[in-house]
Amino acid sequence: MVSDSSAKRLTIYDLARLAETSPSTVSAVLNGTWQRRRISKKLANKILSIAQSEGYSANMQARALRRERSGIIGMVLPLYDNRYFSSIAQHFESEARRRGLFAIVACTNRDPAQEREAARMMLAYRVECLVSTGATDPDTISAMCDESGVASINLDLPGGKAPSIISNNREGAQKLTHAILDQLASQAPSDDTILFIGGRAEDHNTRERIAGFTQARTERGLTTSEADIIPCDYAADKAQVALEAYMRHRTTLPSAMFVNSTISLEGIVRWLQQGGYQLDDMIVGCFDWDPLAAAFHPHLIMARQNVGEMIDRVFGVMDTPSPDASLLIEVQPDIMGG
Amino acid sequence: MVSDSSAKRLTIYDLARLAETSPSTVSAVLNGTWQRRRISKKLANKILSIAQSEGYSANMQARALRRERSGIIGMVLPLYDNRYFSSIAQHFESEARRRGLFAIVACTNRDPAQEREAARMMLAYRVECLVSTGATDPDTISAMCDESGVASINLDLPGGKAPSIISNNREGAQKLTHAILDQLASQAPSDDTILFIGGRAEDHNTRERIAGFTQARTERGLTTSEADIIPCDYAADKAQVALEAYMRHRTTLPSAMFVNSTISLEGIVRWLQQGGYQLDDMIVGCFDWDPLAAAFHPHLIMARQNVGEMIDRVFGVMDTPSPDASLLIEVQPDIMGG
DNA sequence: CGAATGTGCACAATCGGTTGTGCAACATCT
């Protein structure tokens, strides 16, 4: 092609020389402000065609520096390899692209220090908005953003210093619990204990889900024992160990389970396998959705969080001039399977 | 905090004023070149402490512009929501961070146009290196990078214009097939047909896997019929439809299957469920790994691609001054389960 | 005591765009 080995990239100065005009004119033509600057259509076309044929592409760093707008939006995410979060990343990115923005996503392993570090990097790259997804410490991130004059939004977990978009965890859990109880009722079970397992007692979502779970049981005239609620963290291993411990005091499986994430589900299933049980020996509801799990076990009831709508709401808030930091938008999850 | 509502961010000029020194000195101190520039330790400390207490963070756009190095590396990825690719993204990002680089990942839905568009954006942001993962058209991306003088590396699928790091698909498939045949042998099956299903006939990996599959069968003295190899694309629906069609000519399930990805596996399992079959009615090997699937079906044999090592190799190539474009590094996958 | 060397820092150009402003050249009106 045109490029020689030295591969110096073309600048507007090069184009100006080629088109026998000035850099400012080239700039105006290439960023679309040429009509406002009364550049003739003829010259504009000439510049455009030269830029095209030479394969010019603007240096975004220079543009960002001068405009004081980077065109970048950032997201911190606990992890990628889970269908919920990866779907969030994917939607975020494609919507950003649709808007001519560049999305950068960093995953921070549910570690507050990594969250802060990632936020610091993103702010250094002058992101225009930072979305903290499932952050353990969203308020610190919001505070960092505030100091830099950058908008921040919480997703999945609410925070007090920025608008939050979350699933309606309480109502989702309530519906999921009712679905479990419906299935249970159709089987004339020996008892109606449901083991709630997984998640973190400190985190908002888990607390809400426990509340929804308890509420649904109350609505059915059932009481709920503290001992049947085990927020043992999300990790598969933790769930497996917790179930192991729980079962030491029982001779039979509980008739149903409310598993607080697909990650925890992994641990549950491993324990069941080891004990020679099958998932279908129980009624199982899971708060989160995984298509492979759905394929394997059509009876598995899953609460699928509405990622598409959540991301739409995120961008909706981004478009709001100065959103209220206490804004809390709740999106209904869907109950799948069963 | 210090920041007022106008929230103008501090620059080295502000720090220079605060420290009663010059911007160039501030710059040298903050980027660690101050010893070389013979700045006194005393002044350096003063500047550092002011920067610290004022929460200064350098403007990366300005730095990138001047240094002609962005500190950004890019990756294009077919999709996030699959354990293999999400794991790739996660490893890529954390290794980048470890090296003080900023990783940006774009997912492009196995669509050549989106791949080009993402590459164009990344080049506009002056990435220092671009990794095309599983790209349908890696050579075009490499060509674009070449024109901009940017290094490119292919991952997962090989290309001709940049070094490639891929799984050893042939050998992996061969081992996976042997594992399937071993399990089959232990069950005195009625026939030793293995249905190979999923993937794209055009893509290198699928071709290699078919070759490894066939080779393993040959080594066992088995012939392989063309009719039992169905590269129907990866999508779950395609696999489901293809299996449906295949089974119209049969009365019984094949005794074993080689499924070419977890995504295809999803379609297979759905078809089995619909027909009242179970996964354990067959010996199933899957080229790719999913922990939830492994938990559900311990007998499922899976080839787990060695993502950690692949990413290490990617960065290894990145460190190589001028790597050979024809370099092809193959990483062994592991056989799990069974 | 003057020359040579070293120390500590500031100046100013530069990276590649963006944008406020100014000024010719030409057209229009009185």
Place this chain on the structure above:
DNA sequence: AGATGTTGCACAACCGATTGTGCACATTCG
């Protein structure tokens, strides 16, 4: 013909860092 307005563009000052260079002052040496 001169005043006024319009069209079409170029100039130059930024944005915030980096870095080659130069210069004042202090120290050491012959």
